[in-house]
Amino acid sequence: MHVQAVHVESNGEWERTMPAIGTNCFTCQARHRTEWCVLSDDELRLIDDNRVGRELLPGEVLFNEGDDCRGVYCVETGLIGIRKYDAEGNSILLHLSMPGETLGYRALLTDTDFKASAEALEPSRVCFIGNRTVRSLLEQNPALGLRFLKRASNELEEAEEKIFHNVTLSVRARFAHLLAVLIDRTLNETDEAAGAEIRLPISRTDMASMIGTTPESVSRTIRKLEDEGIVHFSGIGGRTLTVPDLETLANEFEPQEYL
Amino acid sequence: MHVQAVHVESNGEWERTMPAIGTNCFTCQARHRTEWCVLSDDELRLIDDNRVGRELLPGEVLFNEGDDCRGVYCVETGLIGIRKYDAEGNSILLHLSMPGETLGYRALLTDTDFKASAEALEPSRVCFIGNRTVRSLLEQNPALGLRFLKRASNELEEAEEKIFHNVTLSVRARFAHLLAVLIDRTLNETDEAAGAEIRLPISRTDMASMIGTTPESVSRTIRKLEDEGIVHFSGIGGRTLTVPDLETLANEFEPQEYL
């Protein structure tokens, strides 16, 4: 009952041995953020015994759209981008997965292939947990299913808000909103003070695809926002972002309260 | 243990007596399409004893964005539209709920208020099931949670495809896709032959909001598609749709296979 399906599912890039100290499910720094936090120690051990860890460098692919789902992927550190490709091969960045997020649970539950690709955007550590393990835990502990249900509900809410934004807001407003979200995420991660420098994890092209526009429009929007002193980009590739006042940025996408 | 919380939650529009013959959970025509189909007869009886039915006319509101979630709503017949409103009061139609769909489960699970409004688009019959009943069933029967999880997963997939479409397709392509979806739905419901007349359940304005554009653009798009013989609108309000060839319509949004 230890590494059953894993050997079939693993390839050279995945660990074949037990992971190093400090990187197991019990000491995992993202543990309390995952859905697995409802599991008992025994149940968590089942995962720990059956998982396979992997380090990914930026650009490395975790899975591709259309791949069969053999299990779920739990992000321990780093940042994973979820993409889809259109007919011309352009990629649309749909979602950014932070440490603690589990990917692929939808494909597992609906018994379909992956509907998007996953790729590391920063150096990341990800654990793979095979279908069999997840399914047995879901049967064994109903609370786990409910946790995933909450997660799916939240993601659905996000997705609908995104649809709403794409429809009702301008490129400028959507971009301002994206920046606010990116700032919020990194602040939550690093607990830095507001107004600090943020290192953007994604390219202009990816940011453009996230808000449904082109890199050129993003560049022009950045120019305008800089001219107005709302944001400041610096550093190599213009990937360092400084926002003097978060309120001013928020005004770009939050309609003024009508007095 | 019968109508406990219901009296608090109900108002004059909801039944206070047991529903008429032919409209209970066991004879409900939408029953096999709902998540509740995994329940035992005893469990289903618990719902049947605690539900409250209601008939809605087009335009009547089931719940509003921001309302507290007191339970879920199960669509038995008709059509319910899920809307959000932007700052100027324009509504965006996010989703069409068909018979068998249960609304509000997300707000229940995430313990938040409703993030959108629900309104009848056709004469509809909807049953209300209080929080307490749903929660006890979720605890009692883990399969129910998993069913809702599958449902959420599917909705999420739909939402992400919608985002993808809004970003990558033109107004014309998105409109063609919307028509194809509407045709598909009514055909599945009525089992008519393809190429038949379809009565559109929603206004131009609503269709426009669904694909993220304006009524004017929809009108112009319709004009062009009609000139090319791809679709034909007739009847009052131009709400009767005829599509001679579904393939031709599909070509508008499905990129040509590159040979």
Added chain:
DNA sequence: AAACCTCAATGACGGTCGTCAAGTGAAACC
């Protein structure tokens, strides 16, 4: 160090699509 590559920035151009306005028809109301 030169060649090469990727990504970002910027300008020019054009088209799609949103906005404004007027006009029509159908349903609803008094």
Added chain:
DNA sequence: GGTTTCACTTGACGACCGTCATTGAGGTTT
């Protein structure tokens, strides 16, 4: 019956934004 109202249609205009092409900066390779 007349008026109002609302949704749809159609036209004119223009802005936003997407496309194409050029340039430059930074990093990597040989």
